Amino acid sequence: MLRARRGTARTIVGIMPELRSTDTVTGLLAEIADVGRDRQRGGYSRPVFSTAERDLTGWFIAHAQRRGLDVHTDLNGVIWASSGDLSSGESVVTGSHLDSVPGGGAFDGPLGICSALVAFDRLQQRGFTPLRPLSIAVFPEEEGSRFGVACLGSRLLTGAIDPDRARSLRDADGNTLAEVAAASGLDPRFLGQDDGTLAAVGTFLELHVEQGRGLVDLSKPVGIARSILGHGRWRITVEGQGNHAGSTLMADRRDPMVTAARVVVAVREAALAHPDSRATVGRLTPVPGGTNVIASSVTLWLDVRHPRHEIVATVVQAITTEAGRLAAEEGCRVTVAEESLSGTVQFPTGLRDMLSHTLPGSPLLDSGAGHDAGVLAARVESAMLFVRNPTGVSHSPEEQVEADDAEAGAIALADALQALLTRD
Numbered sequence: 059m060l061r062a063r064r065g066t067a068r069t070i071v072g073i074m075p076e077l078r079s080t081d082t083v084t085g086l087l088a089e090i091a092d093v094g095r096d097r098q099r100g101g102y103s104r105p106v107f108s109t110a111e112r113d114l115t116g117w118f119i120a121h122a123q124r125r126g127l128d129v130h131t132d133l134n135g136v137i138w139a140s141s142g143d144l145s146s147g148e149s150v151v152t153g154s155h156l157d158s159v160p161g162g163g164a165f166d167g168p169l170g171i172c173s174a175l176v177a178f179d180r181l182q183q184r185g186f187t188p189l190r191p192l193s194i195a196v197f198p199e200e201e202g203s204r205f206g207v208a209c210l211g212s213r214l215l216t217g218a219i220d221p222d223r224a225r226s227l228r229d230a231d232g233n234t235l236a237e238v239a240a241a242s243g244l245d246p247r248f249l250g251q252d253d254g255t256l257a258a259v260g261t262f263l264e265l266h267v268e269q270g271r272g273l274v275d276l277s278k279p280v281g282i283a284r285s286i287l288g289h290g291r292w293r294i295t296v297e298g299q300g301n302h303a304g305s306t307l308m309a310d311r312r313d314p315m316v317t318a319a320r321v322v323v324a325v326r327e328a329a330l331a332h333p334d335s336r337a338t339v340g341r342l343t344p345v346p347g348g349t350n351v352i353a354s355s356v357t358l359w360l361d362v363r364h365p366r367h368e369i370v371a372t373v374v375q376a377i378t379t380e381a382g383r384l385a386a387e388e389g390c391r392v393t394v395a396e397e398s399l400s401g402t403v404q405f406p407t408g409l410r411d412m413l414s415h416t417l418p419g420s421p422l423l424d425s426g427a428g429h430d431a432g433v434l435a436a437r438v439e440s441a442m443l444f445v446r447n448p449t450g451v452s453h454s455p456e457e458q459v460e461a462d463d464a465e466a467g468a469i470a471l472a473d474a475l476q477a478l479l480t481r482d
């Protein structure tokens with residue numbers, strides 16, 4: 059049976075798990091269904107270290123401790139719930155994230171966490187002796203919605219971001235990560251690569267809702283990741299002349315909003331000019347943002363993705379050049395700053411093939427979405443499972459997973475974990 063040691067309790071206010079013998083994924087998701095609901099946008103807004111996200115991590119910790127798992131939070135805020143002695147260095151880890159994009163769906167992140175808890179329960183019921191420990195991990199700031207860098211927790215853990223740069227990242231209110239992390243009980247001085255923690259991880263397997271139509275079109279409930287698309291984020295700042303909307307003649311304007319609007323169209327055109335690339339502006343912030351005010355500056359964030367990093371670079375260069383031309387036409391100034399960049403990740407074929415053998419009939423999928431598993435893959439053997447999303451829509455309240463598929467995903471995860479826990 060999976061051995062586990064009791065950990066230190068972290069009592070939480072709010073959601074406490076109902077003490078039931080066998081939880082289901084759907085049932086666990088229902089327990090957190092009201093946490094972080096965004097009445098204005100719809101869906102969920104659960105920024106890292108917000109009350110909503112902390113309620114979710116507290117809820118997870120209570121569920122993990124109820125299962126006798128030993129829970130600790132590492133120097134980067136990653137929560138580990140472990141059965142057995144991690145010092146063997148070969149633990150099998152599954153997990154995902156609990157933070158969300160603004161107005162996100164119910165499954166992006168939490169499905170992996172709830173499936174991990176249910177898979178653990180199923181493994182307990184199977185009465186086999188694992189050869190190594192099992193851990194469930196919750197990574198902070200996977201979405202990068204608060205501090206701008208995707209997979210910030212796993213990047214810090216693996217050394218994929220400079221800790222000084224990370225500490226100085228600011229949220230929309232100007233709070234630095236260092237300040238917010240400290241307020242959440244971490245010591246920001248110790249944010250950064252953590253080889254000790256990584257040494258304990260043998261294999262990482264993340265289950266995630268599919269953020270596309272692959273499984274829908276193949277009529278399959280579960281898939282296996284082949285790759286994660288390379289992607290990056292850039293911050294484009296356009297500076298003009300703030301002024302009064304009524305007293306400023308059109309000929310006298312240097313309106314950064316006009317430049318920003320034309321840059322958004324240029325982004326679409328640059329992507330269309332490079333097949334397979336995807337380029338998006340989903341966030342645009344004018345300063346000061348008044349109805350009767352010509353903005354003084356506008357910041358927009360660019361997300362560009364392509365399997366080949368040189369094409370990403372070409373698309374970004376094309377956008378940068380065009381933004382410079384458009385800004386000059388309006389008498390504005392533009393700067394483009396890279397915020398994060400990840401190359402395409404091909405998951406290791408040995409582990410992938412083992413999953414295909416364990417889960418026959420599960421198709422291989424290329425993920426257009428980024429995940430912590432993609433960051434961890436640089437340092438530990440990693441893999442992913444996807445669960446069918448009948449709408450194929452994600453980063454939206456329309457994201458969906460049917461109850462039967464959710465349970466099928468948890469069983470598939472349990473089967474994969476058992477194969478990894480008993481692998482010679």
Ligand code: HGY
Pocket residue numbers: 200201202208209426427428429
């Ligand atoms: O943006 C992404 O691809 C992921 O959902 N963080």
Ligand code: MN
Pocket residue numbers: 155166167200266428429
């Ligand atoms: Mn996700």
Ligand code: MN
Pocket residue numbers: 159166201427453
């Ligand atoms: Mn996401």
